[in-house]
Amino acid sequence: MDDHFVARFGLRRLLELQAGFRVVAEASNGVDAVTAFRKHQPDLVLMDLRMNGLDGASTTQAIRRENSQVRILVMSSYSTPGDVMRVRRAGANGFVEKESAATKILFAISQVVSGVDVFDEASAVEPALPMNARQIQVLRMLVDGCSNEDISEKTQLTVGTVRSYVAQVLAKMNVSNRPEAIFEAVRRGFARPTPRPTAPAQVSRAG
DSSP states (O other): OOSOHHHHHHHHHHHHTSTTOOOOOOOSSHHHHHHHHHHHOOSEEEEESSOSSSOHHHHHHHHHHHOTTOEEEEEESOOOHHHHHHHHHHTOSEEEETTSOHHHHHHHHHHHHTTOOBOOHHHHSOOOOOOOHHHHHHHHHHHTTOOHHHHHHHHTOOHHHHHHHHHHHHHHHTOSSHHHHHHHHHHTTSOOOOOOOOOOOOOOOOO
């Protein structure tokens, strides 16, 4: 489903050259896509994100209501974190950029068909909002494994104030709990765990 004829033609030819694929319908907009889906009931829908009328996310939701088992892969030249999250929430099973190499597109298609969801996790995460110095300090202490009480003691803040800062950090990192905040902080380079001294290994020997 794509509003550009050339894009549809190229994708169709790509699929027709692959064993195991048969293109049963095309559509240039969301409304026609839903109509075509009702008629042909394909196993896989390749969905453009930006179309006239219903966009890709809305069309994905409409098709998902028709059939909860269909596999839907969104293809787009737009790959902002917000776009990826939006189609994911709409029920898409994957997202791939149109400008990707043919091998990457075919791999994404094969994965989605086989039941594996395909999303670029790095781009699917909403960007963190700017944090002030205190919030960054609290985040780094979380990465180091500090509890609210530990942070309170080190910063001379009350435990209640620390809880407030932790909540602010989670909101700005767009995560729901501490482990997710720690993971994202390390992955994005906001903080690194402080190396801890290791104790000599203790070995038990039988016999």
